[in-house]
Every structure is written in C-alpha cells, then in structure tokens.
Amino acid sequence: MTDITLHGVSKTYDMDPVVRDLTLHVPAGTMFGLLGPSGCGKTTILRMIAGLLEPDCGDIAFDGVSVLSVPTERRRIGMVFQQHVLFPHMTVEENVGFGLRMQGVKLRQARPRIDEVLELVQLGGYNRRFPGQLSGGQQQRVALARAVVTDPVVLLLDEPLSNLDARLRDDMRVLIRDVQRRLGITTIFVTHDQAEAIELSDRMVVLFEGEAAQEGPPEEVFERPVSSRVARFLGSTNLIPVQVPVYPEEGWVDAPFGRVAVCCGGYAGGSVPRELLLSVRCEHISLHGEDSPGTVGSDGINTFHGRVLDSVFKGGLIFYRVDLEGFPVDVIDRSDRQFVPGARVVVQLPEQHLWVMPAVEYDGGPV
Amino acid sequence: MRRVSVTGRLFLVVMLLAFAFPFLPLLVASFSFRWHWPALLPTQWLWDARETTPFPVGWDYLFSPISGLGPAFLNTVVIGVVTALLAVVLSLPAARVLARYTFRGKGVVEFFLLVPVIVPQIAVGMGMLLLFMRIGIARTYVGIILAHLVPAIPYAVRILTSVFQNLDPRYEEQARTLGSGWLSTFRRIVLPMVLPGVTTAFLFSFLISANIFLLTFLISGGRLQTLPTMLFSHIESGAPLDATTAGLVLIVSVPGLVFLMISDWLTGDHAALGRTSFGSRSKKERP
Secondary structure (H helix, E strand, O other): OOOEEEEEEEEEEOOEEEEEEEEEEEOOOOEEEEEOOOOOOHHHHHHHHHOOOOOOEEEEEEOOEEOOOOOHHHOOEEEEOOOOOOOOOOOHHHHHHHHHHHOOOOHHHHHHHHHHHHHHOOOOOOOOOOHHHOOHHHHHHHHHHHHHOOOOOEEEEEOOOOOOOHHHHHHHHHHHHHHHHHHOOEEEEEEOOHHHHHHHOOEEEEEEOOEEEEEEOHHHHHHOOOOHHHHHHHOOEEEEEEEOOOOOOOOEEEEOOEEEEOOOEOOOOOOOOOEEEEEEEHHHOEEEEOOOOOOOOOOOOOEEEEEEEEEEEEOOEEEEEEEEOOEEEEEEEOOOOOOOOOOEEEEEOOHHHOEEEEOOOOOOOOO | OOOOOHHHHHHHHHHHHHHHOOHHHHHHHOOEEEOOOOOOOOOEEHHHHOOOOOOOOHHHHHOOHHHOHHHHHHHHHHHHHHHHHHHHHHHHHHHHHHHHOOOOOHHHHHHHHHHHHHOOHHHHHHHHHHHHHHHOOOOOHHHHHHHHHHHHHHHHHHHHHHHHHOOOOHHHHHHHHOOOOHHHHHHHHHHHHHHHHHHHHHHHHHHHHHHOOHHHHHHHOOOOOOHHHHHHHHHHOOOOOOHHHHHHHHHHHHHHHHHHHHHHHHHHHHHHHHHHHHOOOOOOOOO
16 A cells, blocks of 8 residues: 655646645545545646646655656556546457556456456446447446556546436445445545545545645544635535634633533634634534423523524425524424424534634634 | 438439539540530440541540550559658647647647648749759659648648547546556557548548649659649640540549548448447436
8 A cells, every 4th residue: 555645746827826835645545535616726636646747846755755757657546537538449348458458468368357347346247348338327437447457556536426417426436435445545536525525535635726725534624624614615514703702711702692612613722813703513503492391401501592594304304594693593403393484492502513713714823 | 320301312312413413424425436516425436436546545545555544543542642641640740739739839830731722832833843853852753742742731730630629638648547658548549549530631631632733743844644644734735525535534533532432431430439439428327
C-alpha cells in the first residue's frame, strides 16, 4: 500500500489560480474524498496526481518519493474517468486487458486475471461484448475493472457516479467501496456530492477555490465544520447567529431566542470573537408537544418554546420548520407523531451536538 | 434497415439520373464514328467504320500502345496514391494540434493552410516551376508530387481537424494511465478511432491529385503524362467530341469511382462499429 503526499501544490490556468498551495496527506490504503463545488480544482488535483497535468510548484510524492518526473504511463496508477471511458473498438476483454498488454502480457495469458476482475465488478461472462452493447452502469464497472487489473499503487476516480441515475449510483457506490476494501488500494475520488463523500470516504477534504477548507474523517467534517461555508456546503444544518454575552460566562452564548449552553467550539483559545455562529444539525433537534409529560421538562436546559410553521412527511422522516421567537429553525424528526402547522412545541437543542464557529471567515488567526 | 418511402425512392431515382445522365452521351459518343446534329443517335457507329479508317479510332486507339493511355493511367494512380499518403501523414499531427490546442499565431497558421486554395493555381505553379528548375526536380515524379501536395494538404488538414475535434482527448489520457506510451497510444487507440476520417482525407487528396491538370502540365513540361494532361491535349486539338476523347473522359473517372467504393467499404465497416459504441449512453440499464 502506498501513501500519497501533496506538498505546497499550486496550479494556474491563464492567470487564474485553480489550486493554491495545497498540502494533503493521503494515508496508505484509505478511501480519500475530494469534495467541493464545481470549479474548486478537485479534478485538477486528481489529474496532477495522475501526471496528466504538471503542477506549477510544489511536490507530489508516492511513499515519500517524488513522482513529478515520472510520466503518467509509468506512475502505476489506475484511473476511472467521468465519461467516454471505454475504447469503443475493443471488446470488454480487450479493454480490461489493455493495461496488462502494455506490460507485455499476451491476451491469452491475461485471461484468468481479466476474468477475476470482471467477477469482482459482477460482470463475469461479458468478455466478448463491445462497450456499445453495455449500459452506462456496466461500462462504468468495466472501466473500474480495467483500472484495477494491473494492481496499481493508487486508484483515482473522477466523479465515477455522476453520469448514473439514482438507483444505479447506490449500487455502484457499494461496489466501489467493496472493491476498494478487498484490494486495500489507496483510492482518491472526486465528487461534488456531500452525501457521496461522507458515505464513501475514510477521510475527506472540503475544497473551495483550490484551497483546502477542512480535512478529516467525514464524521468530524460533518459534525464540526470549521466555517459556515463548510457547514452550508455539507447541508441540512441550522446556522444561528449568536453572541458572546456582554459579561462572558463560560459555555453560554446568546441566540436570538434565548441563552444557549454550548460545550465546544470551532475556535481554539486566545481571543474569542464576539460574533459567532451556532451550528446544529436538523436531525439532532428534538420536538415535544407542550402538553406532553415527556422526559424533557419545559424548563430544562436548552429548551425553547416555538410554533410549527410547516411540516412535510417524507417517508419515515418528518421535515419541520419551527418558529423560535421569530427565528426559523429546520428540524428533521423520526417520531411517528406529526405536529400540524400552528401547533405549539417545545424545542430541545442537545448540548453535545451544538457547535460554535466564527461568524466571519478569517485570513489566519485562531479558527 | 428502415424501408424508404415511395417519394424517397422517386427522389433517389431522379438524383441518380441527374448524376448519371451526363455520362450517357459520352458512352454513346465513345462508340460513334460520325454523329452530327440533329441526329439523335450516331449516323455511323465505330464498328462499321473500323475497316475504312487507316488508323485506329476510339477505344481501339485508346487501348493500343501508341495512345500512351497505360503509362498515363499508371502515372495518375502512382502520383495520386503517393500524394494522398503524404498529405495524410503530414496533416495528421498538424490537424491534431489545430483541433486540440490554442497557441499564439494559430489564426495565421490556419490562414496559410488555406492560401493554396485561394491563390490561382497558375501563380502557385509558376513559382514552383522556377524553384524546381533551380534545384533540379522539375520534370520528375518528386516535383509533381510536391506540387500536388500544395492543393491536397489544405483539404486533408481540414478534414482531419474536424475528425480530431470529435475525438475526446480523454481516450488518449485513459490509455496513458494504463501504461501506454505515445506511440502505442497512437497505434492502438487513436488510429483505429480516426480511421474513417483518415480514409476520407486520403480519398479526397487522391481525387484532388487525380484531377490536377495545370500543376502537372507546368512542372512536367509535357514529359510526364497523366490522365488529365492526356485529356487536355485531346481537347486542345479543337475537334468536336470524338470517340477517342469521349472514351478518355470515361476512363478519367475510373480511379475516382474505384477509390470511392474502397473508401465506402472501409468507412462503412468502421462507422457501424462506431454507432454501436457511441449511441449507447442514452440506453437504459436492463433489469
């Protein structure tokens, strides 16, 4: 297994910086997600790792050895492109065997290995088909088989699911995860879909304008975003502007609807800015009827009175918008009881799931 | 295969007649000995006049060694094939660059590639003749082929540029990620995929070469005969359409027709392959 390091990598197209001073470490054998909106430079990063593009400055190393002087064809990578993936004039077998043929293996000798990887992507017996006779999902699977057939040191996937429809995408996601686990190959994939990144990756990085905004395990990025931008990009969160009280009290902030107890924040020591953002995931907020003698007393910590503005039932989940003293909060609830719009409810914000971060983005400074 | 509608078929027949009709009088004329206005058919056929003429006429003349048809035919084919091969080989890299990259002065390069088509051939030919005489390749095959490349290359570059514009560069990148160097990528991936376009470019270059009169005439100085120069020498004589000229005109069309059929056969095969490969994206996954 190989680990990959990018050190101070930058790339500029026509005076326009696409990747800026990026430093990343991809541990050996992990599934690493590059997540970001389109134009954030994630595909450029992947192409630089593949050697299809040369960085303007910085270094890319496999197992600590710089590969910048190694051309693509000798970097021992496997890559799956977004589309136009298979060679249309070759059969499935010839496509998958192409990499082996480049290593001087005859097709006949390569056949057992080809069958093995086709079996891995659940396409055993498709050897003699032409790409044109396969569906989009099958083509993508053949491309995956072709990328791993030579036992590459790193597998690069460029939005491998974006051209598939929803159901196929789920199947393919499971398959990719399965193939990666079985081969234990260091894998870097690019996506703009936060759900895909969170579900697939062991570690991920969120990129904005060619810069790494946050890097870490998906749970950490999801639960404890470093900035409102990361929080917004990952979606389904409430961002509530809060202030540190005039006479600061440890662990308390003032929200538009009252004082909230928090236990942790996305800033470390030093000067705590006064203007903060409180992030709370929609699914972590719980709702109770005002009249119900529930487990949470209406005067408990972090409980607030509100009114349901809207409720939508989406198969097992209920999406609410609740008014808390003029401030709208989105809630996703799993309970079988549905509150109608206009109902008075008690809203509880769980202290351990509250996350405070600076309201404005900093250039340096404690974030 | 879809069935063609009645109006469609009618249209096809009319089109075919329109293209084939000019050849009919030629065919008749090539077998006539005397054919004066207003007679609808020749008043005397060639085979009736055979015994009375002192020397062979029409097909008899064309197929006799004294006509020089054989060498002219051979010259046309050899010069055409070599010109077309060179045009395609020289145009391939240029077309790939023009299709894929933007660079300073690209517009100028594209303009200069078109110049030989815009500038009158006599100007190009006279200039080349002076140069070729100085370096001693006037009146040689090399000189004629070089001259033929001038009008052939612009067309080949045009055709191949559009071919490369339609070839996704990711196929080449994909091949490289699989360990294929540039030569192997070109041979195994690029060439098979652009073959239909290359065949078209080859055919066009050949047809252009096979129809050139002026450049051949200037550079060869009459020493090397091709079918067009042979034909023009007959027309020059001022005679009305005689059997010999009519036959010659028909023969001049032969190489083009043969190459059209070859290219149709070649590209048809690969076009079918291309259809099955590219048209699949819209297909739904079968359960």
